[in-house]
Amino acid sequence: MDVQPENLIVDAVLNAISEQRLPAGTKLGEQTLSELFNCNRANVRRALASLAAKQVVELRPNRGAFVATPSAQEAREVFQARRAIERTIARQAVARVTDDDIAYLRANIAAETEARIRKDKPTELRLSQQFHMYLAQLSGNRVLERFLAELTMRSTLILGMYPGEGHSCANCDDHVGIVDALTARDEELLLRLTDEHLRHLEAGLDFDLPPVSSVSLKDQLLGSPA
């Protein structure tokens, strides 16, 4: 059995968003995608509908599909939802985590740190998301896992739209603390650190400055006229 082309498209778009190669607002034309993936438009439309259901793509009637552009309000809601969900995930994870899991998580953090030093932002972002999603898998609750998958994706979009100070180091540090709490099976500490970690992320956002001027071709071709 071969892979459905629509899933290929969905995964490709999600990966691109995960690594911030696709900025918020980018138009996803049907013909463009159908040529890129050698498939007909029906598959493209299914893929776009699926991405829209995940709130990662916005479908404007007669206008086309665009990478979602979360507002400041949505950003707050996303992070509040993450706190609600990751709290429960953490409680489940601390009860189910094995030594192998902890080894994996530490390796993940090491790779993330290394990516940060290499200034490889895409890899760093992907690994950070992977960290959260691994805990979600660990929880054994696929409903929460699916919800969090959507929320981390939207979080990446939000981080791309409202980039405050680059607090990537703080991110790794937080993750280390979380794994330490997991290792100690200290639930109370884990819950506190998880909540604080998400608040750090949210606090680092800057909603004021950039209305994120159109990322049109002009800027990409001529560079920013400082």
Add this chain to the structure above:
Amino acid sequence: MDVQPENLIVDAVLNAISEQRLPAGTKLGEQTLSELFNCNRANVRRALASLAAKQVVELRPNRGAFVATPSAQEAREVFQARRAIERTIARQAVARVTDDDIAYLRANIAAETEARIRKDKPTELRLSQQFHMYLAQLSGNRVLERFLAELTMRSTLILGMYPGEGHSCANCDDHVGIVDALTARDEELLLRLTDEHLRHLEAGLDFDLPPVSSVSLKDQLLGSPA
């Protein structure tokens, strides 16, 4: 601007599931729906894809669309997710609730109680779901609201599949307690009652007895051969 037929279909199916007129496992044929709603198959397929994204419909390749049949494991996951989400919703609600909201909620409970006495199960189910969704709206968090909409829908399917004792009265009583806690702005009590309410619902399920034999025509035509 007229209404998109696909949204009509989605709403109709969701309403039917809300009132348990559509049992889990029911086949949703494309032609059947396209004739019912006087539209072409493209609209039907979009609607079914949308319902599948909400986890309310299962799409089996080359086989068609069926109302989802949540397993016992999924049921547990759904209720755990609800506890996570409704906890945060309750915290937001208690901070934002107005007297008008409380009046609405009490009227809703009254109607629910009356429906129970009338033995009007569909209305009772719909109103119970409405109660939870009103609190979700009150929270002001549309992400959580959307998640809960999916979860309440799946909960109704679950209640239909694994019906334990009819604890509808307990349901109303729980709701009364929740509104009382809201009225008193007693957050701690509210959180406790909300959590307990969801645990009551889950505890009332009976996973053992009915593998829910095919709800095929036979039973509907001949009745159960006691």
Add this chain to the structure above:
DNA sequence: TTAACAATAATTGTTAACAAGAAATGTTAA
């Protein structure tokens, strides 16, 4: 009667052509 097989019918999946709408381009007049 039952089981296996064959033929038929019905349903889903795919494709391409056409219609409708929006964006881009080009033109004209102030």
Add this chain to the structure above:
DNA sequence: TTAACATTTCTTGTTAACAATTATTGTTAA
């Protein structure tokens, strides 16, 4: 040069016909 308008081009939305798969029915042989 700019602004408004008309034309063209491109993109999305819709429809219907066809292909492929599955389910059903009918038949035959044990």
